[in-house]
Amino acid sequence: MKTIRLTELGPATLESYLETRRMLLLKADELSVRIAKMEPVRTLEEMDAILALDKDRRLIIDMISSCSYIIEWLETGRRPGNRRGIERRAGYQREIPTDPGKLPMVSDWEEASTxxxxxxxxxxxxxxxxxxxxxxxxxxxxxxxxxxxxxxxxxxxxxxxxxxxxxxxxxxxxxxxxxxxxxxxxxxx
Incomplete structure (x- = not known):
């Protein structure tokens, strides 16, 4: 049975994501160095060990990518990749569906002008x-x-x-x- 270690990272702030990304970058570099030291491969066991380390390294790189995405979102205040901010949306994005039953009733002055x-x-x-x-x-x-x-x-x-x-x-x-x-x-x- 594999033991999973949980680490409390604290509140989700820009600083905590920056620190997490820095730690993940260090861990990815460490795995890259370990893989490079195991080269050249001579046995099947060594190849399996390198593949396991490479799998871990790819997982950490995906985590770094996710952290970078969130950091950009927190820094800019809008979703990364969007070209338009909230102030420049298309017409269909600005429309707000409204229930006609919730609209105000006709006022007295409008009734007088029927x-x-x-x-x-x-x-x-x-x-x-x-x-x-x-x-x-x-x-x-x-x-x-x-x-x-x-x-x-x-x-x-x-x-x-x-x-x-x-x-x-x-x-x-x-x-x-x-x-x-x-x-x-x-x-x-």
Whole structure:
């Protein structure tokens, strides 16, 4: 049975990781020297001993790599290898999913400005006129993007099309809607 020795390294601070890496580097150098002294190999037992020492040395080198990774993270304040800091994230990384049930309710002043029946009917007519001429796919993409506020990737997943196709449909739909809005004239009686 192999005995495992535990060493208390103290709190996980930058200084403790630096000290641990220094001790691991010394141990890796010591193993390298021991391997070099055992050369040249003459017997199978010597070869097994060298292979065991080399295995230990590779394990220690992996531990040194892990310590270096953590040290860089602690020194820079961000994950090593990331090119962007927290302040320069992409749009999808900045989005925060929110439950609509947790959003604030409509305030009193907004309720006072709700449209009357005639205004609602006129708005519905304007919307129908603006969306006239859109294909079913364009209408679906436009409604999901502007009405439901889904991202192009989410729309693509829902409609089983590619993200670039959603972009194409959105460009076409936006162009048609802008043309339709420019040509809408409502007569109020």
């Amino acid at each position: 449209p009357t029946g005639k205004e609602t009917e006129a708005g519905r007519f304007r919307l129908e006129a603006a969306l006239r001429g859109l294909t079913e796919r364009e209408r679906n993409c436009y409604a999901l993007a502007h009405g439901e506020l889904f991202s192009y990737a989410e729309i693509a997943a829902m409609l089983n099309i590619s993200k670039s196709s959603v972009g194409t449909y959105m460009v076409r739909a936006q162009r048609k809607v802008e043309n339709n809005i420019a040509n809408v004239h409502i007569l109020v009686c």
